[in-house]
Amino acid sequence: MEPTFYGLLVFLIIGSIVALEMKDILSSVIAVGVVGLALSILFLLLGAPDIAITQVVVEIIVVTVLIRAAARSGRVEMTRRPDLVSTVLGLILVLCFCGFALAALETLRPFGGARPLVGHWYLVNAEAGTGCANAVMAILLDFRGYDTLGEATVILTAILGAVVLLRPKAREEEAEPAVVPGVPAEVAHE
Amino acid sequence: MTMWALLIAFLAVGFYGLLAKRNVIKKILGLTILDHAVNLLLIMIGYRHGGCAPIRLPGEDHAGFVARSVDPIPQALVLTSIVIGLGITMLMVALALRIRQCYRTLDGTEVNRLKG
The missing domain is CATH 1.20.58 (Methane Monooxygenase Hydroxylase; Chain G, domain 1)
Known part of the structure; x- marks a missing residue:
């Protein structure tokens, strides 16, 4: 395995x-x-x-x-040449992240050596408490059902945000000419 | 230990895409990869060698199931996290389309109309 x-x-x-x-x-x-x-x-x-x-x-x-x-x-043409500064800064930040992550690695148990402490209670009691043989679903939909409610709220908020961003009325208010869908902007300008 | 090091490399690739790429769609892809890596980290923390899924099969001995099953709590939380990641990606794609509409480019460094 x-x-x-x-x-x-x-x-x-x-x-x-x-x-x-x-x-x-x-x-x-x-x-x-x-x-x-x-x-x-x-x-x-x-x-x-x-x-x-x-x-x-x-x-x-x-x-x-x-x-x-x-x-x-x-087709997206990058107008400016890729600037070296942001790439180098990004790489430095990623290396910093790797350093901290390797330091944090010391506190983790070796892979495959998990000892579920809280999970043990759920494994023992989930089936008797909820009648569900699947412990994950017992936790998700029964013991911690409010998490799923919060999840639905987050999805609703994301959908509302997307609808507000993409509503057609905002497009008409644009001073610039409307972009024909599927046609690159370079072509539409000519 | 090698497993955790590989996982950190996976996290770092997503982080790099988010920070260093200039195309907005590439940034979204970087965040998606970072999301995948974090979910995988949580699932791997709950894994036990030779572990079975936390679903008791009919006729399976209960004590043996508890001793062998992987940790169910990270799985329940990651299930929520995956769906929220979907919502975030959708919202960012909507933002990227709007940026393209207003600035006629997907280059993140060109989006500077509000620069002070």
Whole structure:
């Protein structure tokens, strides 16, 4: 089992680097989709079938929306040359992050050595208390049902934000000429 | 230990995409990768060697199930976190489309009309 974990994790890292460094946005989005689906396999192997199912569904929705955004944006020309300063600063910050994360690593138990302390109570009592053989669903929908209510609130807020941002009335108020969907801005200007 | 180091590399890739990329869509992809990495970290913290899913099969011995199952709490919380990540991504795509509409570019450094 262990070599499979290592292989999948290395695949995830390589896929992420490919997604970020690819010149074509559509290829990047598809690479992120591949990463998400490989992640769902890893979740399944880590003993989390519920998470794996959710991950597959969510990843497909995210990739669909991002492909829509990528197709809408057409060809994007970066007008200025990539500035070295932001890349170098970004790399320095990432290295700082890695340093702190490695320091925090010392406090974690070795991989696979989890001793569920609170989780033990749920594993013992979930089935008797709720009649649900799946401990994750017993926690999610019964013991901690208000979390799901909060989740629904967050989703509603996100949808409201997206509706406000994309409402057609705001587009008419634009002084600039409207962009024809699917046509790159360079073409629309000419 | 190697496992945690690889996971930190995964986190760092997402972090790099969020910080250093100039295209707004690339930044969104970076945040998605970071989201994936954090979810994976939480699930891996709850994993036990040879662990089974926290679902008791019919006829399975209860004490044996409790001794073998992986930690269910990180899983319940990550399930919420994945769906919230979806909402965040949607909102950011809406923002990116609006930025493209107003500035006619997806370059994050060009978005400077409010610069003081």
